[in-house]
Amino acid sequence: MAHWLMKSEPDEYGWDDLVRDGRTEWTGVRNHAAAKNLRAMTCGDRAFFYHSACAVPAIAGIMEVSREWRADGEDGKWASVEVNPVAPLPRAVPLKKLKEEAALRDMATLKQGRLSVSPVSEAEWTHICALAAMGDAKEQT
């Protein structure tokens, strides 16, 4: 099972919208590298829902790929997948935090900021989940 990070502008479609809808078709990706990543997804893969182009860019939640890719658009070049929400992060992890972490230095989304769908390694995934939980604990002390 692979892990991913998928970006959406919260003004357009945010984490709360996905929770409200229960599931959604992740359409509109018009970048070849991102489309390739969509086609590589399999059912059950987990992905971070990332809020981009907003006041505080951050990872907001975890979702699951619930149907593998299908064609998006007429020309056959693009793909979409269906996702559903799994859980919000206990505490959102902002981009600023991601950039501060040495362990995340090689993250695809940090290396290529404009890539809207990117892979996340096992180590990166685990690290970010720990950050999300740690932020929560810190708040309580």
Place this chain on the structure above:
DNA sequence: GCCAACGTTGGC
């Protein structure tokens, strides 16, 4: 096939 011009994404 190269490259300049232009458009889009996304951080700040």
Place this chain on the structure above:
DNA sequence: GCCAACGTTGGC
């Protein structure tokens, strides 16, 4: 709103 990064388009 600006700008950097990067992708796409079109002239040659």
